Amino acid sequence: MDLDAGQLRALAAAVDAGSLDGAARRLHVTPSAVSQRIKALEAATGRVLLVRAKPVRVTPSGAAVLRLARQVELLAADTARELHTDGAGAGPVTVPIAVNADSLATWVLPALAPLSEDHRFDLYRADQERTGDLLRDGTVMAAVTAESEPVPGCRVVPLGAMRYRPMATAAFVRRWFPEGVTAGALAVAPVVVFDREDDLQHAYLRRWGITRPLVHHVPSSADYVRAVQLGMGWGTVPDLQLAQTADGPELVELDPDGATDVVLHWQQWRLHSPALDRVAEAVLAAARAQLVRR
Numbered sequence: 001m002d003l004d005a006g007q008l009r010a011l012a013a014a015v016d017a018g019s020l021d022g023a024a025r026r027l028h029v030t031p032s033a034v035s036q037r038i039k040a041l042e043a044a045t046g047r048v049l050l051v052r053a054k055p056v057r058v059t060p061s062g063a064a065v066l067r068l069a070r071q072v073e074l075l076a077a078d079t080a081r082e083l084h085t086d087g088a089g090a091g092p093v094t095v096p097i098a099v100n101a102d103s104l105a106t107w108v109l110p111a112l113a114p115l116s117e118d119h120r121f122d123l124y125r126a127d128q129e130r131t132g133d134l135l136r137d138g139t140v141m142a143a144v145t146a147e148s149e150p151v152p153g154c155r156v157v158p159l160g161a162m163r164y165r166p167m168a169t170a171a172f173v174r175r176w177f178p179e180g181v182t183a184g185a186l187a188v189a190p191v192v193v194f195d196r197e198d199d200l201q202h203a204y205l206r207r208w209g210i211t212r213p214l215v216h217h218v219p220s221s222a223d224y225v226r227a228v229q230l231g232m233g234w235g236t237v238p239d240l241q242l243a244q245t246a247d248g249p250e251l252v253e254l255d256p257d258g259a260t261d262v263v264l265h266w267q268q269w270r271l272h273s274p275a276l277d278r279v280a281e282a283v284l285a286a287a288r289a290q291l292v293r294r
Contacts (some may be wrong), residue, residue: 003044005076006068010037011049011058015066015139018055023144041065043085043095058137066138067153067269070096074141074273081118081275093275096122096132098143101194102162103264105221106240108144111286115278127197128264135267141276142268144283154267157284159289161261166254167242168234171269173252181255183208190233195219204258236260240290261293 013023014034024031042049049062058066077093099108104125112121124134131143136152150156168176176189191201191213202262218227221241228235229248237251254262266283268276 007037007041008035012069063137078257092120094120095141098124098134098140100128101221102238103144106284107290112280155270157266159264159287161263163239163292164236164260167251168254168259169231169239169249172231190214192216192227192233192235
């Protein structure tokens with residue numbers, strides 16, 4: 001099967017932009033040209049690759065072809081840099097990565113920052129239980145994920161764990177837990193939860209037999225901690241983020257026995273790419289320095 005590079009670029013651009021019109025603007029062609037290239041690619045593969053919805057999305061067959069498109073793009077960028085050893089004419093390599101919110105807010109960005117001159121990062125935020133899905137559908141080349149089993153076509157390396165502790169302000173503890181942490185107190189005390197995919201707080205509450213707590217959803221890592229500091233509720237806060245809470249009320253540990261470790265892994269395409277390998281080295285070095293060893 002001989003697939004045209006321009007047609008592969010059209011598929012990737014459509015997925016990245018979310019529409020054929022957006023892909024046309026990125027590629028500096030007409031929407032009709034993008035549509036014709038994708039139709040030609042579908043004819044060559046004999047499969048429907050793209051669902052023309054808003055936003056567009058790949059089919060299972062399209063995910064496989066999208067991965068190929070990304071790999072071709074990465075290898076082409078690596079080759080351009082190798083041919084232009086003085087850096088002239090070789091632009092930054094685009095590396096899409098899926099990262100969970102708390103890693104993004106604490107240790108991942110400092111790891112990637114030194115590479116930002118030669119790499120253009122396209123970061124996708126998703127729960128660590130779901131970042132692997134973005135690898136499967138070809139959206140990203142690598143992911144910080146809770147999945148220990150390699151995604152097909154990927155290799156996996158353990159990173160370590162982020163340790164979370166149930167925390168609250170001292171005033172909140174006095175108000176809601178005057179006699180310590182009990183099932184009765186947890187059943188009525190408000191809790192701050194990141195979003196509806198975040199199960200850390202609910203998993204802790206299930207240990208106490210509580211399934212219907214009073215919940216505030218705050219889907220931002222920094223604002224999540226701020227909400228706990230403001231006394232909106234208690235919440236599980238990563239140790240790495242506690243060092244960033246100098247402003248505002250100090251948080252105290254609600255339950256010394258309630259710590260939870262979220263084990264993380266690095267998964268990336270099983271592909272020889274100097275650019276992707278440099279990113280992996282930076283992420284693994286940061287993980288060794290910042291995460292709990294398992």
